Amino acid sequence: xxxxxxxxxxxxxxxxxxxxxxxxxxxxxxxxxxxxxxxxxxxxxxxxxxxxxxxxxxxxxxxxxxxxxxxxxxxxxxxxxxxxxxxxxxxxxxxxxxxxx
Numbered sequence: 149x150x151x152x153x154x155x156x157x158x159x160x161x162x163x164x165x166x167x168x169x170x171x172x173x174x175x176x177x178x179x180x181x182x183x184x185x186x187x188x189x190x191x192x193x194x195x196x197x198x199x200x201x202x203x204x205x206x207x208x209x210x211x212x213x214x215x216x217x218x219x220x221x222x223x224x225x226x227x228x229x230x231x232x233x234x235x236x237x238x239x240x241x242x243x244x245x246x247x248x249x
Contacts, residue, residue: 149165149170149171149172149173149205149206150172150173150174150175150176150201150202150203150204150205150206151165151172151174151175151176151204151205151206151207151208152176152177152178152201152204152206152207152208152239152243152245153175153176153177153178153179153207153208153209154178154193154207154208154209154211154235154236154239155178155179155193155209155210155211155212155232155236156177156178156179156183156187156209157179158183159177159179159183159184159187161208161209161249162175162177162183162184162187174188175187175188176188176190176201176204177189177190178190178191178192178193178196178209193232193235193239194232194235196235196239197242198238198239198241198242198243199242201243204243204244204245205245205246205247206245206246206247206248206249207236207239207240207243207245207247207248207249208248208249209236209249211230211232211233211235211236212230212232
């Protein structure tokens with residue numbers, strides 16, 4: 149399975165796939181922290197192009213939600229971090245994965 153994980157954090161998606169016994173052939177991640185040595189780090193999600201990624205089976209990700217938090221300024225999609233949600237949508241459309249979460 150080829151996986152693209154956006155906003156990868158501590159690689160919870162990879163941890164879950166491992167614990168479920170799902171074989172991961174290639175795992176791409178957009179995250180600044182490096183958690184697994186075999187993860188292919190793509191860096192800034194806004195610079196990733198779906199055409200550069202081949203045969204993505206699964207896209208996973210949870211975009212930053214600070215803009216929606218009652219503890220924050222509640223700027224919703226006007227908060228640049230929350231607007232990263234649209235990068236998930238863009239890459240889903242570009243990669244056309246079998247599954248997304």
